[in-house]
Amino acid sequence: MPVFDQGYQHWSGTLSGHAWRWLAITRQGVRVALTNRWLRIALFVSWLPAIALATALCLWGLLEQQSALIQSLRPLLGFLDREMLLDPKAYRQEAWTLAYGYFMLTELRLAMLLILIVGPNLISQDLRYNALPLYLSRPLRRIDYFLGKWGVIVAFLGAVTIVPAIVAYVLGILFSLDVGILKDTFPLLLASVGYGLIIAASAGTLILALSSLSRSSRYVAMFWLAAWLGSGVIASVLQGIEHEQRRHALGRFDRDNPTVFVDQELTAARTDWRPLVSYTANLARVGEEMLGTPEAWDKVTSLRAGPEKDMARLRNVSVQYPWTWSAGVLLALFGLSAWILNRSIKSLDRLK
């Protein structure tokens, strides 16, 4: 008998409970995804807007303190209204809201790109390599499998939306040196985190559903491009046609009065359903409402006078239909995605 048997050895370690079993799938998914060079580049690019956000918040903090550091930069702040420069604290909430609004809108676009790189492989590759029996014959439920795959999307989207939002918030607070800022801006932080989660939940479920429809990742990528860019293009074309018709009709009446023109534009936009066709427009509309950017724009544009004010309103508040419409579309998409996943990824309760 050998002193040490180098053959099979028994193992006496402990196994974790079922609750976090999905995390193993998420960890593996993240590990595999990070081997993709394009994803690493996309992640790097996605963090650049976070630097801009943090810089904006820090500068505003210095502006509030009338710091000597900011004086040399004052000429660059000419785009801000005089009232805002004189009393920046009074416009703190709006400045932060608009900074976060721009950041989230940019990250929304970049998140779609990240999903294009990470998402198509998630389930389609398992179908292609017949990996489902390997998962389901282990102590995992289907919901663990879905959660694990969904966790991969949440991890990447969280890394470029939620984490930078929190880090920028902390930096902004540190540069403001005012405890009152917490009261003013904490709801914004919660809204940003919540919005990041909504993007991850909606886009994550949608890409998982698309990924479960084909064994080929290329087809899934095309489905995603159709959902992201295709729907956006269709919505833009529909909106363009409708705008042209409306402005043509408007021209016959009161084109010289910009206030009436803008009011009529905004009134028409309130019942315009065409943006609902665009997936990202729906996410953006819900985000606007959560972050409160329309109110912030209203306050900022109210500082301007005459036609400039009207045009600023029109430029910055272009989508005015109720946010609940977009929420409804996103909820319907979520339900449809869950239904597709349930249909596509079955248990092994079937004949071959």
Added chain:
Amino acid sequence: MLFQFSDVTKTYGAITALNNLTLSVPTGAIGLLGPNGSGKTTMIRTLLGLIPVDEGTGQVLGKDFRREQLDIRRDVGFAPEDECLFPHTVGVEFVAYAGELVGMSRTDALQRAHETLDYVGLGEARYRKVESYSTGMKQRLKLASAIVHDPKMLILDEPTNGMDPGGRQEIIELSRDLAHNKGMSLLFSSHLLPDVEAVCTHVVVIAAGKLLAQGEIAQLKQVHSQSYEVRVKGELTPFAARLREAGCTAEEYADVLKIALPAGATPQLIWKTAADASEQIRHLRPQRSTLEEVFLSSLEQA
């Protein structure tokens, strides 16, 4: 008791995969035999709690397969028949991931992955992409991932399918070692009878979802007290004719005569017939059923 079924019925539409199946199987190396479509895979899925049964109850390792599915799957290692892979992984990652899915920590899973890959003979290929593995290597990889968490019971579904003789022998030896030397109970599903015979001590034969035969292979291959195999120096045919005249049943199989004595007769009758025919007996032994005969006779009885 390894597992037991009590009146288990499972249907897929009009097809009855398991039909009032009742059986009780002891621990050890168990062979699961049955023709294609006999319900072997459904039985394995039922054991793992992967499918709900229409009727009946049962236990695996003392756990109810209708209620404690996750606990059963934690204690059981399973290597499915189909070619299935976690894509874009190297061998050691594949096995470690399988361990993590069962609940092992990353460190433990990686350490065990190296050990089990060494054990199944894939140590040299551990850092190769699994997509590049040969069929035999994939089977051994599945075996390694099934035993990474040291299960109490191992289920191998057609593990030697499509393998070359060398690879097949390796899987058989590994399965034998695990079942006979490492104390792991084994359910070895196959339609290759020599493989089952080489690995298992106990066999369960099912067809059309029903139990046809069950027991220790040594007992099923019982000695027939009135049947003998005989080889003689001369021609078989004339000697067979002399035996038939003496009241025996004699059939030629290659260079052997299979003889059934009449009731009450002893082997002395064969010796006497040989002496009368001036024939030399070179080989005489009681006839023993092969596993193939047991299997075929079970199917015929069904």
